[in-house]
Amino acid sequence: MKKDLLMWDETLFRDPEVFEIDYVPEQFNHRETQMRELAFQIKPGFRGGRPLNSICRGLPGTGKTTSVRKLFAQVEEEESRLVPVYINCQIDNTKFAVFAQIYQKLAGRHPPASGTSFKQIFNAVAKHLLKEEKVLIVALDDANYLLYENEINKVLYPLLRSHESYPGTRIGVISIISDMNVDLSREVDPRVFSVFRPTEIYFPPYSADEVHHILSERVMTGLYPGALTDSMLDLVVEQTMKSGDLRVGLDLLKRATLNAEMAARRQVEEDDICQAYKISKYLHLTFTLRTLKKEEKDLVRVIAEMSQEIDEKEEMNAGGVYEEAKTHMKLGYTRYYEIIKKLDAMRLINLTYRRGRGRTRVISLRYEPGRILELLV
Structure with missing residues (x-):
């Protein structure tokens, strides 16, 4: 039984750098x-x-x-x-x-x-x-x-x-x-x-075969033999294709392997990948929030908190969000609207127009408000 357990001084990673987002591989294929x-x-x-x-x-x-x-x-x-x-x-x-x-x-x-x-x-x-x-x-x-x-x-x-x-x-x-x-x-x-x-x-999106090839090369370089089976790699590829972002696959491999190490196992299992995907799928959101300035993050926090409080059928109009934001931060309307347009362009929110008396701007989040608030902490 002990042979199946990873000792405290052992690791599944041959080269952890291979799974970093900014790693530039020696062999760069499909481009x-x-x-x-x-x-x-x-x-x-x-x-x-x-x-x-x-x-x-x-x-x-x-x-x-x-x-x-x-x-x-x-x-x-x-x-x-x-x-x-x-x-x-x-x-x-x-x-x-x-x-x-x-x-x-x-x-x-x-x-x-x-x-x-x-x-x-x-x-x-x-x-x-x-x-x-x-x-x-x-x-x-x-x-x-x-x-x-x-x-x-x-x-x-x-x-x-x-x-x-x-x-x-x-x-x-x-x-x-x-x-x-x-x-x-x-x-x-x-x-x-x-x-x-x-x-x-x-630069078109990678096909499933291309993603499989790229990730399998990273696994061969970055993990020790036997750490990730072919069937588990197929699962990682499947989850990566859901997001359409190769970086999610790289992050998923790293997190899933760390999960296996934490459990002292010599092989990555399905549950390691599924648990890792819960975090890795928010990679774009994580990176995007990091780039925001303090007042922009504060406004995102206000929108997320308002989203949690309203009923699913209710709408948040831009004017109502501005009035709420003013109670939490110093913000003029011109700057407020500049930030709102930026958040829309960065795909953090949807800014849509509803026709009624005039054109009412309606704001909605693209991600679960709870997840945004967690990442803003």
Whole structure:
């Protein structure tokens, strides 16, 4: 019996890093076409020309970020004039924050913490590129977050039109978009888009066979033999396809294996996977809530608490939510409505219009209010 139990100093993980969301695998399959297109877009930068601009579009968990990071890692290995800079716009979603990251990559240090204007940082970036004869390619991951913060034009304009103020600078942009409702040609200022003119590279959802292949490779690399049977892997694939997000599958493998370890078992069982899925299926919600500012989280909390208190047949209109929110936080109506539109764009709430006397805006949550309140703690 003891042989079937995992000892306190034993583990089922050969390499736990393999199951992290930001892990870039050595072998990256099923996105060869998109990688070739991206490589073609940035190719002019190797010769000192301006890289072509691109939009990587696809649902969350379809390989967009990994493709770009894999390509940038390859660029870093080459002795070339091209300097790749990856920006996570969920974290850095202002003009100053984006250019501070670019400055750090070029200068090897953060800009001064205080007393430094955007113009000074931009000037330092441009001068560095000219002096070192470098070409910049900037990836704006989850660029839709710049839209939610009304920063997209403020970021793209200086990047794409830098050659007007600093002749000789060469900068290309890759925008990664996970919100399929976003159309940058409509959202971006015409003066910006006329220079942007991006090539769109589409990342379709992975098929069940592709998900199976990807997850089986991670299992082979990350777990010891026998830790996960073929039938249990099939169950993980089935649950992953329900969510349509490969990241859910990776998180599910990690949590299910941890559950088996906690029970001191040498093999992952069905119950481990089912229990893990209860958490993993909310991966998108967890990540999204983390990116919100304090006042945005406070408003989500108010909406969730109101949702718990009302009857299922009742509606929450935007005016009523605002009146309730004012009793908990300092919030003007203009800022309130900006946040509501952002939460709708981020798919945390539904903002719909009901026709009656005028057009009443109705708010409803996309997730169970109890789960949201748990994650906000």
